[in-house]
Amino acid sequence: xxxxxxxxxxxxxxxxxxxxxxxxxxxxxxxxxxxxxxxxxxxxxxxxxxxxxxxxxxxxxxxxxxxxxxxxxxxxxxxxxxxxxxxxxxxxxxxxxxxxxxxxxxxxxxxxxxxxxxxxxxxxxxxxxxxxxxxxxxxxxxxxxxxxxxxxxxxxxxxxxxxxxxxxxxxxxxxxxxxxxxxxxxxxxxxxxxxxxxxxxxxxxxxxxxxxxxxxxxxxxxxxxxxxxxxxxxxxxxxxxxxxx
Numbered sequence: 127x128x129x130x131x132x133x134x135x136x137x138x139x140x141x142x143x144x145x146x147x148x149x150x151x152x153x154x155x156x157x158x159x160x161x162x163x164x165x166x167x168x169x170x171x172x173x174x175x176x177x178x179x180x181x182x183x184x185x186x187x188x189x190x191x192x193x194x195x196x197x198x199x200x201x202x203x204x205x206x207x208x209x210x211x212x213x214x215x216x217x218x219x220x221x222x223x224x225x226x227x228x229x230x231x232x233x234x235x236x237x238x239x240x241x242x243x244x245x246x247x248x249x250x251x252x253x254x255x256x257x258x259x260x261x262x263x264x265x266x267x268x269x270x271x272x273x274x275x276x277x278x279x280x281x282x283x284x285x286x287x288x289x290x291x292x293x294x295x296x297x298x299x300x301x302x303x304x305x306x307x308x309x310x311x312x313x314x315x316x317x318x319x320x321x322x323x324x325x326x327x328x329x330x331x332x333x334x335x336x337x338x339x340x341x342x343x344x345x346x347x348x349x350x351x352x353x354x355x356x357x358x359x360x361x362x363x364x365x366x367x368x369x370x371x
Contacts, residue, residue: 159233162226167328169223174325174350176216181357188360190370193294200293204280220269227262258323261316268313275300301365314359321351 154161183203186196203209276293283291301307325347329335334343364370 159230162230162233163331165222166226166230167331169219169226170324170328172215172219173223174321174328176219177321177354181354184361185357187294187297187370188364192371193292193297196294197292200280204284224262224266227258252323258320261320264313264316265320268310268316271309271313275306297361298365301362304366307362307366310362311359314355317358318351318355321354322348325350 183196183199186199187193189195276296279296280291280293283289301310326340326344329343330340
């Protein structure tokens with residue numbers, strides 16, 4: 127308390143120094159392990175909300191109307207200026223989430239370069255919590271493939287004179303190849319375990335951890351991961367097997 131009062135008194139005479147102290151405090155927070163986990167949690171929750179919108183739009187293909195509703199929804203998302211502005215935040219969230227995840231992984235390995243002699247990780251944590259770096263890497267590769275298949279073509283059509291672009295037909299063409307469908311299913315499986323662990327971990331990092339609320343959060347996270355990943359998995363399967371035309 128005395129330190130806070132001293133700083134406040136000091137700011138009356140040296141306001142710039144007080145401002146610099148505050149900046150350094152925030153800088154140290156966001157470069158610390160706790161700060162990085164906090165950013166991971168916040169960006170993770172943002173991406174969780176994005177996946178709800180993304181899965182909802184993609185689920186329009188199950189209306190089986192030849193892709194009419196899906197193409198209208200995709201056209202709106204690519205042309206509405208609010209959506210295009212939010213897209214910048216989305217990519218920033220992706221990049222920050224990936225960078226912080228890699229940073230925490232390397233930081234943990236550097237802190238403990240040699241494994242304990244009697245370490246029994248199977249009794250202390252689940253395999254997916256110990257494999258988040260691998261699952262995250264698989265997701266990154268999956269994201270690159272996904273963007274190259276659908277995002278790039280949409281943007282080329284948009285900025286190349288706003289040419290008509292049938293994203294539904296493009297999806298049909300891509301998901302007619304069996305090995306691409308298999309890769310997508312591997313990516314969705316990685317996404318499931320990432321969400322299953324990350325959902326509840328994000329709330330725990332933010333301090334929302336209580337014997338009454340934690341079981342609800344875990345149940346919600348499990349249900350969310352199942353529904354989202356089931357929708358994403360059914361899309362390439364339905365296209366490949368010809369369930370929808």
